[in-house]
Amino acid sequence: MVLEIIVMVKQVPDSQEVVIDPVTMNLNRSLTRNVTNSADENALEAALRIKDKVGANVTVISMGPPQAETTMIECLARGADRAILASDRFFGGADTYPTGLTIAATISKIGKFDIIFAGEESSDSSTGHVGPGVAEFLNIDQITYASSVDYEDGYVTADRELEGGTETVRVPTPVLVTVLLNSNSPRMQTLRRKIDAVKKGMEVWDHDKIGLQPEWVGVRGSPTIVRKMRPIKERERAAKKIDVAGLGDLARELYEKKILKLEEE
């Protein structure tokens, strides 16, 4: 039986070009270009390498507005077999809970799956919470922050990069794996594949098709709300200019003000 792999992807504003509306303090979406979240490209590549090795059906799924089509087509052009966009006006304004719920319900609707891949986090919200949330909704195990992933005979083996070192784990499928940014080099889209991808196109599923009630999802299904946004004000610093001749004075000042302490050295 062929391996079924799902890859969760997200279209995000290009972090190089984020424009904040000075009145609403929100992202000005019309002035910001959208791109595929980079870590999700690494997740797709990890999936395609398993497909190369043992054969697999790779389905990319996303939740987002219709313009996420460019991301979905791009994923097909890189080698995914199927693209499903969960898109519905009811999905807007979701926090991590209904986002995970919507994606998990979409995956359930697809049916059988062996491995679910996602990027470690999205560059725009940086929570890293949606992947593990999906795993909890689907009641499966997970491997987060993977720097390398391998599959053999029903088991996924992966290295996890943690603060204190690298942990190697082995988990039987089904399992959800979140992949570290820059952990591999995503393959290029070829012209041939691009043409096929456009021909194939994506499927768009709404709440009804997925089997979700409108009040479960989007802003209505979100436990958290944003009360306000404010610019981060940095502490004003003096930037006192010191030339090389003044370093003696600086050294004295550092000890006088106890910025340096003799007893610690």
Add this chain to the structure above:
Amino acid sequence: MAGIKMATPAAKPEEYKNVFVFLETREDKLVRPALEMIGVGKRIADKVGEKLYCLLLGGNIKDEAKEAVSYGCDIVLGAESPDLSVYRTLPYSKIISDFVKEEKPNIFLIPATRNGRDLASRIAVSCEAGVTADCTELDIEQDTRILSANRPTYGESMLAEILCKKHRPQMATARAGIFPVPDRVKSPKGEIRINSVKVDKSLLKKEVLEFKKKNAVDLTAAKVVVSGGMGLGKADGFKLIEELASEIGGVVGSTRPAADMGWISRDHQVGQTGQTVRPRLYVAAGISGKIQHIMGMKNSETIIAINTDPNAEIIKYSDYVINADLYEAIPALVNSIREEKKKLAPAAGK
């Protein structure tokens, strides 16, 4: 199993009381972010006159439970089993979710470390709670007992304040290195409740085959950090950085590009993809001040920049700016420090 279902608001939010924090361990020892959680959790609990509960799981946790009490924890809720000696998602999330469902805390804080994030979202889904990720400011409103969870967004340029009004507990993960480690309390009188537990086999299918420890320099605990960037121009430049660091009792840090060049190991990296530091003194030598680096060091108490470019971004974040070639300035600074120490040494000896 969570199942595909919506998050139901708490029927009676007023029944949820007290503050939970998760104490992360490595080899059954508390990690620094665990102590940071005790500090922030205690502050929030005290403000509304509630208790701080510390959740501690592991193979042998009795000593660390006492340690948690010594830092001000009121009640340690512990689960002990050889199967819990290494963090694994499923047994930890199941046991902790059960604690939450039984004790009904108003607030639950988890360090935003990698394992902390691995855990937090599973518990939030399992308990139908709201969770705010990677907070850098946390407070509680006294009358409503609503958690004000603040997190940086849009490339750290904005701070979003996020509330969870109807769902309980109100969960947050807190960025490591932001909240201070509390002082030990004078006469600790917390209560320790540790249960030996039997973990269901179905939760233990993940095998942890190996853990390769990084000999990482713990920059987060350092009082003084001296960092070098691309302005060093070559790997040898780090010898100069080391010389200054050792003269002033500091540790060596670096920017990501300098580590990318292979001039120094990644273990020294400060910034978004490295460690977040807040030492008493941070020296940035040959560092232009890209946002990714600034994020990891801007909360340092005092910052000295050594840079030839008078318009470098780092200068905005600096208390002192040595506008000179670092190959000239650092040896001169080392000399000045030595001279100053000679003057001070007799006084210090008295």
